[in-house]
Amino acid sequence: MSDSVTRTTENTTSETKVVSNFIRHIIDKDISNNKNGGKVVTRFPPEPNGYLHIGHAKSICLNFGLAQDYHGVCNLRFDDTNPEKEEMEYIDSIKKDVSWLGFKWQDEPKFASDYFPQLHQYAIELIKLGKAYVCSLSPDEARAYRGSLTEAGKDSPYRDQSVEENLDLFARMKQGEFDDGAKVLRAKIDMASPNINMRDPILYRIRKIEHHQTGNEWCIYPMYDYTHCISDAIEGITHSLCTLEFEDHRPLYDWVLDQLQTPSHPQQIEFARLNLNYTITSKRKLKQLVDENHVLGWDDPRMPTISGLRRRGYTPASIRDFSERIGVTKVDGVVDMSTLEFCIREDLEHSAPRAMCVINPLKVTIESWAEDEVQDLSAPRHPKDESMGRRTLKMTRVIYIDRSDFEEVPPPKYKRLTVDKEVRLRNSYVIKCEQVIKDEQGEVIELRCSHDADTLGKKPEGRKVKGVIHWVSEQLSVPAEVRLYDRLFTEENPDAAAKNHEDDDSHFLDFLNPDSFMVMADARAEISLADTQAGDAFQFEREGYFTADPDTTSDKLVFNRTVNLRDSWVKAGAK
Numbered sequence: 074m075s076d077s078v079t080r081t082t083e084n085t086t087s088e089t090k091v092v093s094n095f096i097r098h099i100i101d102k103d104i105s106n107n108k109n110g111g112k113v114v115t116r117f118p119p120e121p122n123g124y125l126h127i128g129h130a131k132s133i134c135l136n137f138g139l140a141q142d143y144h145g146v147c148n149l150r151f152d153d154t155n156p157e158k159e160e161m162e163y164i165d166s167i168k169k170d171v172s173w174l175g176f177k178w179q180d181e182p183k184f185a186s187d188y189f190p191q192l193h194q195y196a197i198e199l200i201k202l203g204k205a206y207v208c209s210l211s212p213d214e215a216r217a218y219r220g221s222l223t224e225a226g227k228d229s230p231y232r233d234q235s236v237e238e239n240l241d242l243f244a245r246m247k248q249g250e251f252d253d254g255a256k257v258l259r260a261k262i263d264m265a266s267p268n269i270n271m272r273d274p275i276l277y278r279i280r281k282i283e284h285h286q287t288g289n290e291w292c293i294y295p296m297y298d299y300t301h302c303i304s305d306a307i308e309g310i311t312h313s314l315c316t317l318e319f320e321d322h323r324p325l326y327d328w329v330l331d332q333l334q335t336p337s338h339p340q341q342i343e344f345a346r347l348n349l350n351y352t353i354t355s356k357r358k359l360k361q362l363v364d365e366n367h368v369l370g371w372d373d374p375r376m377p378t379i380s381g382l383r384r385r386g387y388t389p390a391s392i393r394d395f396s397e398r399i400g401v402t403k404v405d406g407v408v409d410m411s412t413l414e415f416c417i418r419e420d421l422e423h424s425a426p427r428a429m430c431v432i433n434p435l436k437v438t439i440e441s442w443a444e445d446e447v448q449d450l451s452a453p454r455h456p457k458d459e460s461m462g463r464r465t466l467k468m469t470r471v472i473y474i475d476r477s478d479f480e481e482v483p484p485p486k487y488k489r490l491t492v493d494k495e496v497r498l499r500n501s502y503v504i505k506c507e508q509v510i511k512d513e514q515g516e517v518i519e520l521r522c523s524h525d526a527d528t529l530g531k532k533p534e535g536r537k538v539k540g541v542i543h544w545v546s547e548q549l550s551v552p553a554e555v556r557l558y559d560r561l562f563t564e565e566n567p568d569a570a571a572k573n574h575e576d577d578d579s580h581f582l583d584f585l586n587p588d589s590f591m592v593m594a595d596a597r598a599e600i601s602l603a604d605t606q607a608g609d610a611f612q613f614e615r616e617g618y619f620t621a622d623p624d625t626t627s628d629k630l631v632f633n634r635t636v637n638l639r640d641s642w643v644k645a646g647a648k
């Protein structure tokens with residue numbers, strides 16, 4: 074495989090540029106040595122205990138992308154060993170997100186719970202080999218026996234029970250004879266190992282609760298570390314990619330497979346997880362934001378979840394592009410939010426038609442324009458792509474401009490509208506402000522203007538008009554609600570900022586940005602947008618990229634600001 078390839082993903086016409094990385098180098102070598110018969114089989118193994126976030130997107134693009142590039146396959150496998158935290162809603166959302174990103178898993182989605190019978194058989198095998206035992210220490214006792222980073226652990230008094238006794242106790246655990254926590258099945262490895270994961274780790278625990286896939290069939294559930302390696306082996310995974318925190322678990326992964334006659338022994342390879350600044354990528358904390366109503370739901374457009382990004386207006390192509398740009402390494406780092414924003418801007422710059430929308434309207438009456446006259450003006454949908462066609466704007470006597478485009482007392486070099494000065498209406502005429510109307514509080518409520526009828530599509534005679542502002546007709550425009558978003562947190566790293574509170578890790582909430590969501594309820598969009606459907610994206614000229622929200626109805630358009638036109642965001646500290 075060459076160092077730089079282009080990948081075309083299902084359901085899209087766009088291509089993702091792929092750069093080589095250390096995992097590709099490992100795979101290239103394995104293929105040239107004909108390891109695994111030259112095959113590549115990967116898997117994406119989410120636990121269905123929340124919605125997927127942008128970090129998972131990196132893992133999805135990596136696993137499915139490798140399978141695609143090496144003509145292999147990738148499984149979607151739900152790691153469902155914790156029934157108390159898992160839900161069908163999450164399973165459905167995960168399938169939807171992976172498909173939306175443009176990837177296809179092999180066959181039906183798989184579940185670790187599909188392998189509960191085999192995992193149970195393998196556990197019996199370990200007991201028979203004298204490599205596992207039933208331990209009756211209480212959780213507190215077990216903790217004390219485990220030792221610490223600097224101190225070796227102590228052998229459990231149950232470690233030397235006979236095989237027969239262990240088989241009997243394990244069978245009775247399975248039959249439900251014991252309470253939750255009363256007994257566990259542990260691997261017999263080494264209580265003095267410097268790696269705590271190897272100090273006789275738990276393989277099975279008792280949990281008398283219903284499972285979303287297996288119902289009440291089981292009251293003992295296998296632990297993640299034990300389940301994961303065997304599931305990989307059963308599926309014939311060749312390269313089992315996971316994030317760096319599992320590096321210390323790799324000896325256990327290999328130990329389990331070394332003891333048992335599993336169909337294969339996959340290779341675990343760790344890579345650095347994605348961290349993004351001004352947000353969090355922990356499912357548990359994202360769930361807390363949702364459960365405590367700090368956001369409007371998992372798909373709140375401020376959330377770094379795939380569903381939130383989708384609602385905000387991010388495209389699958391932009392997220393795939395982002396995942397490739399940030400690369401795959403062994404070093405943890407923090408990626409700047411502006412990188413993600415750059416990717417969606419790049420995509421929408423090409424694909425989003427232009428339109429005009431006045432977000433904060435100020436009424437303008439053009440007194441030189443006849444009362445009932447409506448003139449159709451034509452404008453391109455995209456300045457660089459004629460194939461997108463043209464749209465019709467309606468010029469009328471009363472229009473709206475944005476409040477921010479008028480200043481009574483303009484700052485130096487002001488190019489927008491001010492008293493007695495001229496400005497061009499985008500795709501229309503030059504107008505001049507003749508009079509300012511105010512309400513009793515002194516607030517500007519209307520401008521009276523004149524227009525120069527000789528300026529449509531040409532420069533005004535004998536003078537220069539530099540400014541161009543956007544506008545819409547008052548009566549021939551559509552009402553819209555525009556939702557503006559900012560960073561969800563005020564701190565680059567909300568967790569680090571909260572580090573003084575070691576006993577309570579919910580202090581990241583102290584740094585929620587109170588101004589992250591603003592609703593502009595009285596916006597007006599040009600009439601060509603009347604049939605906008607949820608998901609349609611536009612560049613609102615001079616304002617940014619906006620995507621219609623699912624809340625859009627036939628009476629009212631609702632737009633989310635996906636991203637600004639430029640990276641104009643200033644760091645809080647730099648203001």
Ligand code: ATP
Nearest residue numbers: 118119120128129131132315316346347354355356
């Ligand atoms: P969280 O800590 O947010 O709950 P997790 O790692 O426990 O995340 P899983 O559902 O187990 O969530 O993750 C599925 C896969 O996605 C795993 O292989 C995991 O390594 C990977 N993954 C999770 N978070 C990230 C991230 N931030 N960057 C890259 N990969 C990630």
Ligand code: MG
Nearest residue numbers: 119120152297
């Ligand atoms: Mg996990």
